[in-house]
Amino acid sequence: MPAPVTEEQTRLDREALLDAAEALFYAHGVQAVGMDRVREASGLPLKRIYRLFATKEDLVVAVLRRRDRRWRASLAAHVADVPDPRGRVLAVFDWLAAWFAEPGFRGCAWINVHGELGTSSAPVLAEVRAHKRAFHDQLAAWVRATGVPVAEGVCLLAEGAIVTAGVSGNPAAAA
Template identity: 75%
Template sequence: MPAPITDEQNRLDREALLDTAERLFYARGIQAVGMDEIRAASGLPLKRIYRFFSAKEDLVVAMLKRRDQRWRGNLASHVEQVPDPRERVLAIFDWLSGWFAEPGFRGCAWINAYGEFGPSSEAVLAEVRAHKQAFRDQIAVWVHATGLPVTEPVFLLAEGAIVTAGISGDPAAARHARAAVATLLATL
């Protein structure tokens, strides 16, 4: 009889499964990757995968939630190193530029998920909306420190740069958005 699976092994297997799903979904698209492929790439039996996530949709939502925490955490680590409030807002775009230039960059995982699921999955739609609201709120904190009422334009320029870079494959979108925000901050 096999030894029982420990809580620590469950945690490690769940993280490895989420790593595999994120890598495959982001690289190839959620709909293009079947659960058998996730099973093969993760090395976990399907029965075990479905104990963690009863449906592919649940796996997608969990992957997006975890990616949100890491993505916004990395952004905050970069931006919050900058002491000047206006420069901190510009640092958002410096971080985006670095992300856009990473190998395998395929745009926004949440926009991609929305593009594949649209309103057909309430759970995925809710997670996409939660991420976008959290990103907007994060930007609002940094913009508020400048004393200028420009949260919406900064957020829209960041979102536009992400979509543009994802489609064009050109990280220059971050530089262009940064220049627009710099002009906006200088004129108010």
């Protein structure tokens, strides 16, 4: 009888699986990537994958949720280094420009997944909407700190820059 899987091994397997799935889904799209490809990239047997995530949809939601935490934390850390409220808002666009210039940049993961799955997956749609709401709220708080009461224009500029850079492949959209 095989030894029971430890909590630590479960954590490591989950992270390896999320890393592999995120890279594949972002590079190729959710629908183009089958679970056999995720198995290959993660090095985990399918049986183990489905113990960690019962469905591909559950895996996609977990990938988006983890990416959201990392993405917004990175942005917040960058902005926190700027003492001036107006400078913080401008720093958002500096951070976006650096992200757009990263190798393998393919635009917004949440917009990409929404474009693929639309409303066909309520849990994925909920995760996409949660990310967009959280990003909007994060950006709006920085804008309000400048004394400007309405942040919609800046939020639309940021979202537009992300989509434009993703489509055009040109990081200058952040400027």
